[in-house]
Amino acid sequence: MLKRTSLYAAHQKLGGKLIEFGGWEMPVQYTSITDEHLAVRNAAGIFDISHMGEVTVSGAGAVEFLNRTLTNDIRKLTSGQGQYTLMCNEGGGVIDDLYAYQLSDGVYFLVINASRIADDVAWLQSQAAKFSGELKLTDASHQYAAVAVQGPRVPEFINAVIPGASISAKRVNAVTDLKKNEVGGFHFEHGGVIVSRTGYTGEDGFEIVGSDEAIQHVWNKVLEMGAPYGLKPAGLGARDTLRTEVCYPLYGHELDENTTPIEAGVGFFVSLDKGEFNGRAVLAEQKANGTKKKLVAFKMTEKSAPPRPHYPIWANGASVGEVVSGTQSPSLNLGIGMGYVPPEFAKPDTKIEIEIRGKRFAAAVVKKPVYRKV
């Protein structure tokens, strides 16, 4: 039985086309992936991200525990700030990628991938069992719904949706006073909302977490108040094309337990100098000596069908790797993707070929992100 978010009825009402994603029944699109994608790039869009998981970690040992469990240095955060980080196994393989927020001193809020909630929580609990410090770890995924409101015009209406100053975490006079990666708690109907200036689209925007009732209310208000600015509800299809254009990894595609953050090109979020943490030995070795595979972004340079996951990547007449994400870019109107290749083929402008249904088509490695706002 697929799980449904508290916005399920809203998706049905809007004619959303529902698909399975990570055990959830989610809208892949309402009208058209391309239209929804372009609405987010040029104006605004709202996504249901209630399927994502939330874990709270608190107590005197929280900082030490998180710094042993996650790759980024949690000590860089002050209250009201968040960071992208990864959770690795002992071999440096990625268990999940996530956002960690410091809500107040010793109180952390982790936002994790829907498809990884069970694995993440089991891993965190097994790590906590070995940890001697004072720690409270709670899987709060069932308590929260969430939406992402993304796009260049969002700042024009978001303060009307969630009016007033924040009351916790980052203290600001209005939602739009939050800076990138900052998080604030705001008064709202049904117990308040947690708002962060983050997203998964490459656009400015906010992610809003709260109770089912609060988020239903946010959803309706955003649709109403955003409409004059060109806001559209957007599904997972547009979410995937938007993140692919800006080369954000998606767990299960760019990341898995057999792939390290160094191989995936997110070594910036690995703090080797913070002390011991899971996977550190392997990650330090890879950072010093390089890796056998590297994640690259590419563009098709010849007319072809869109590249798709698992299509072989060829270079110098040999199959050298595999596509992990691929699509027709709605912004660039050409085939784009990401894939793993040996490091000798990872330099921008390297000529490669993508095998599509038995035929090879010309492509070129490009610098990430594939799409850059002009």
Place this chain on the structure above:
Amino acid sequence: MSNVPSDLKYAKSHEWIRVSGDTATVGITDHAQAELTDIVFVELPAVGRKVKAGEACAVVESVKTASDIYSPVSGEITAVNSAVVDNPALVNSEPNTGGWFYKIKPSNAAELGALLSPEDYKKQIGG
């Protein structure tokens, strides 16, 4: 509400066929294009290729996925529509007319009789 023209016959797999003399034109239905949305690529069979009824002989790709197109009847491909290769969105805008895929010379007239009537196809797609 899908447009299901009364002068066409339909395959369960959402292709239509229009018979004219000893050749027939094949495309995908309005319902199919609406389900696929945003068609960004069309791959057509080679002219002269012999296909069997139910054989995958073309590919249509939306932003999200690639879908096979199955020939409603057996026969030889006699022409393909280069307009949909150049402008795949034509399949979305004119599925029953300008967005046709290929022409085929059917080799087994009995297969035409086994296809769905417009009424039966309407029932299949629930409307």
